[in-house]
Amino acid sequence: MSAPAPPSTEPSPPVLFSFPDADALSRNLADFVVKAQNEAIARRDKFTLATSGGSLPKMLAKYLVGKEGVRWDKWQVFFADERLVPLDHEDSNYRLCHEELFSKVPELKREQIHTIDVSLLDDAEELSDEYEKQLRDAFAGKSSVRLPVFDLVLLGMGPDGHTCSLFPGHELLTERTRWVAPIEDSPKPPARRITLTLPVLNKAHRVAFCLAGEGKQEMLAKALDEATSQQVPASLVRPTPPGDVYFICDDAASASVKYAKTEFKL
Numbered sequence: 001m002s003a004p005a006p007p008s009t010e011p012s013p014p015v016l017f018s019f020p021d022a023d024a025l026s027r028n029l030a031d032f033v034v035k036a037q038n039e040a041i042a043r044r045d046k047f048t049l050a051t052s053g054g055s056l057p058k059m060l061a062k063y064l065v066g067k068e069g070v071r072w073d074k075w076q077v078f079f080a081d082e083r084l085v086p087l088d089h090e091d092s093n094y095r096l097c098h099e100e101l102f103s104k105v106p107e108l109k110r111e112q113i114h115t116i117d118v119s120l121l122d123d124a125e126e127l128s129d130e131y132e133k134q135l136r137d138a139f140a141g142k143s144s145v146r147l148p149v150f151d152l153v154l155l156g157m158g159p160d161g162h163t164c165s166l167f168p169g170h171e172l173l174t175e176r177t178r179w180v181a182p183i184e185d186s187p188k189p190p191a192r193r194i195t196l197t198l199p200v201l202n203k204a205h206r207v208a209f210c211l212a213g214e215g216k217q218e219m220l221a222k223a224l225d226e227a228t229s230q231q232v233p234a235s236l237v238r239p240t241p242p243g244d245v246y247f248i249c250d251d252a253a254s255a256s257v258k259y260a261k262t263e264f265k266l
């Protein structure tokens, strides 16, 4: 008898869900998150989430706040990217998430939310290393783990195809060793940020882009219908098995995509 074939290391094809409008997107996103949460808790009794800023926090909060079955006490929340500003600054992704979500969920305690160390704002390298250390402490408690495996990473995508703070053609797209990296020349203000790197995104159990509105149409078609490219950083997010990447969209965002849509079933 021949030996079983080794498991594939080829990334699985992205899964595209499209809902009639942004409201339906948010409602189904809440179900998707709770499913990811439940599977993570069954695996290791906690749920590690990396969230983005931009349009995502509002979409996420709409039906998650007050939803039955959310085990907030099991959540550990990180930021997929963060701007190097104080936490109460209008550009802070933490502030945005706090206003839209965290402040509405008293069960989610401040110590479960992993923010940047604002005492290091003057030194992007040091701040980035400190945030990576927070990840190392949370994921392994030791430095030997090669990459963290997030249960869920929620991403946006800008009109230029950027995701997290990974911008088209930027040298950070070739980063292979760091988990978190600083960027001080972001083409979108503010210029100084930190971001999870592609190796971390591509190691996650599940990554979900959440995209609503016509403004996402052109780049979504490029990300799904064309070959992966450094000019479209979102196209480079292709987790290795058993990880998967989902595009959770409304019909306005997916209108010009040729890529096959999948019926949403949990």
Ligand SMILES: O=C1O[C@H](COP(=O)(O)O)[C@@H](O)[C@H](O)[C@H]1O
Binding pocket: 052, 053, 054, 055, 056, 081, 082, 093, 155, 156, 157, 158, 159, 162, 163, 164, 165, 188
């Ligand atoms: O600068 C950023 O932009 C992206 C995309 O934002 P969106 O408003 O187009 O959804 C966001 O995902 C990221 O967290 C943020 O820092």
